[in-house]
Amino acid sequence: MSTDPGMADEDLLRLDQQICFSLNAASRAFGGVYRVLLRDLGLTYPQYLVMLVLWEDGELPVKRIGERLRLDSGTLSPLLKRLEAAGLVRRERSPEDERSVTVRPTAEGIALRERAGQVPRRLLAAAGLPLEDLATLRGLLDRVTVALDAAEVEPAP
Amino acid sequence: MSTDPGMADEDLLRLDQQICFSLNAASRAFGGVYRVLLRDLGLTYPQYLVMLVLWEDGELPVKRIGERLRLDSGTLSPLLKRLEAAGLVRRERSPEDERSVTVRPTAEGIALRERAGQVPRRLLAAAGLPLEDLATLRGLLDRVTVALDAAEVEPAP
DNA sequence: CACAATTCAGTTGCGCACAACTAAATGGCG
């Protein structure tokens, strides 16, 4: 849980820089490629992520989508309204629980899945890493995410 | 440069999902921890990244900051204006080239570096991975970033 | 030298991310 206490702050500063620079750059590089691949589909990258979970599950309450994608209602509500305006999903209050809103893809939204079929292959090709390395990368990312979410970081230095 | 052509689209879809979910989640998990650590300093995470390069280099034109951080003027201009309003940097047109704007930290901006000294150590501790694994992670991230940036992705599927 | 192309910072507009808040529905408890 702790880093080598013998290492100088100066060196940690450098590693910290490298990690956060790299993660930021990679995240935006992925976003840039997805943006190009998704342009014809009329989807942004976050909208694509939402459609992915809907394609898989058929329908979900907003709450569940947020749990899957680590997003809150402040992000999802306007995003889902745009997807609905584009005719890709419908939103309706659940009859059993009037607080909950069920989101389900329309026929048009389901049909879009076919047109998106080549996106993953083309993205993985652009990433240019063997699948094995991508699996390693994913594993490391998941481990840091779990650790960071679990870390009770205190505001005051 | 290509993925195994024998793998089904369905399987690639799943791996693609996992990679992009993981990268997104990790990126935001880092952002969340940095946000807490930087709150007292009055910095956002992107502002911290800008200060890191300024602490290292003393002064830089906007263009160079953008190259380091992979950001364009549409992002940097308002961000730098906020840093200037906070008294951390000064911006002035370069005398040699009136198009260029040189950004340099103020005394207050330089002093902030001391207060930020514990940030990297605390972040790396929160990440909970051995430094060796973090180095591996960084290497993989840099490799995909280079590949993604180099990939000439065609808009039309 | 004149003029076109390029470079650089800035602005506008849109969408995402998150904090803080509101409003409505639900569930639990005395």
Place this chain on the structure above:
DNA sequence: CGCCATTTAGTTGTGCGCAACTGAATTGTG
């Protein structure tokens, strides 16, 4: 039953990220 805490979406405000554009300064070329 009546009331209060919790859950769930939605709204507002701020900042980031990027595309597309503007305007000014510089560079290259005939």
